[in-house]
Amino acid sequence: MTARAQTSLPGLGVAFLLLTAAVFVGLVAAEGALGSTDRAALDRQAAVGLSERLTADRAPLTTRTSVLNDSRLGSLDAATLRSTYGLGPDTAVEVQLDGRTLAAVGDPRVGRTVRRVVLVETRQRRSLTPAFTGSQRATLPRRTDRVLVTLSPPAETTVSEVRADGRVVLREPGGLDGTYDVAVSPYETTTLRFETTGDLDRGSVRLVYFPERTRPAELEVTVDG
Amino acid sequence: MDRGQAPLTAIEAVFGVLLLSSVAFVFVLGTPASQADETQLELYASDAATVLSSEGPRHADQTRLAELATSQATFEREQGALERRLDRLLPANVLYRIETQYGTVGYRLPADVQTGTATVSTVNGDVTVRVWYA
Numbered sequence: 001m002t003a004r005a006q007t008s009l010p011g012l013g014v015a016f017l018l019l020t021a022a023v024f025v026g027l028v029a030a031e032g033a034l035g036s037t038d039r040a041a042l043d044r045q046a047a048v049g050l051s052e053r054l055t056a057d058r059a060p061l062t063t064r065t066s067v068l069n070d071s072r073l074g075s076l077d078a079a080t081l082r083s084t085y086g087l088g089p090d091t092a093v094e095v096q097l098d099g100r101t102l103a104a105v106g107d108p109r110v111g112r113t114v115r116r117v118v119l120v121e122t123r124q125r126r127s128l129t130p131a132f133t134g135s136q137r138a139t140l141p142r143r144t145d146r147v148l149v150t151l152s153p154p155a156e157t158t159v160s161e162v163r164a165d166g167r168v169v170l171r172e173p174g175g176l177d178g179t180y181d182v183a184v185s186p187y188e189t190t191t192l193r194f195e196t197t198g199d200l201d202r203g204s205v206r207l208v209y210f211p212e213r214t215r216p217a218e219l220e221v222t223v224d225g
Numbered sequence: 226m227d228r229g230q231a232p233l234t235a236i237e238a239v240f241g242v243l244l245l246s247s248v249a250f251v252f253v254l255g256t257p258a259s260q261a262d263e264t265q266l267e268l269y270a271s272d273a274a275t276v277l278s279s280e281g282p283r284h285a286d287q288t289r290l291a292e293l294a295t296s297q298a299t300f301e302r303e304q305g306a307l308e309r310r311l312d313r314l315l316p317a318n319v320l321y322r323i324e325t326q327y328g329t330v331g332y333r334l335p336a337d338v339q340t341g342t343a344t345v346s347t348v349n350g351d352v353t354v355r356v357w358y359a
Binding site for chain 1: 315
């Protein structure tokens, strides 16, 4: 009975050693795996959050949700990223639009990247001088969100009212004269109708409108926390 | 009988090591690795839906998606244009399908694929955007 216990003692020692080593290796591996997914998930969360804030409805860069204003893209730099978008002090961030870097803080090498589909909007300035042959209407050839209406009617003519698609946008019974900024619906073609006493002719009304051009682009946000 | 003693402990130890390493491997291999794809696909779908739902209609109605979901006739008229629009909008490695009550636009959805989904409610019913990696 004693002989049997003696022989197994070294074996028992080796077995405990093996088990302890296995526990240690297992814990290290599990900790490493959990830690890296944790960090990756946090980075991705931060990247998603930053991209949401960059493309939100009333963000500094956008005109509406997911539509970036081309003229404001230059205002994004490292300082704005830090101050406006509240990044951590040692977070590296890079924002790219179609592969072109808009702004970068630090150098994110192992970070997570989130890609967003956005539109980049540029507004053009077009002018139109309606001829008013046989009608008092002018239809804008392209959709716009505002029109600058410059009225300089002939001396015997009074423009009392301007309607956009039936809605009164300008009204002055004594007579409209000068330049007015009129907001119109960007979702439908606008027809302006002028209520006058007397006739309008070519040159009495000049319209400046701002049709938008959009192009699809890909916004890439990389965060390495 | 003396010979059986030492190997028994060794076998127990080996079983113990196997058990522990199997638990460790669950942690190493079992953490979901495809979460990035899923998040990205959901973002693609919601972005496409956002962009389309704020676009003006080509003929008449409130928005482009509402126009698509108005009737069978408008659906058939608009589906080509919508397909071209989405081809330009989404990256080349992402395929899409738009579902309305009058039919679907886009590619055939493969059986076993991870998708991102976004649904837009319009005045004429729901329109669902589904995207997946090619």
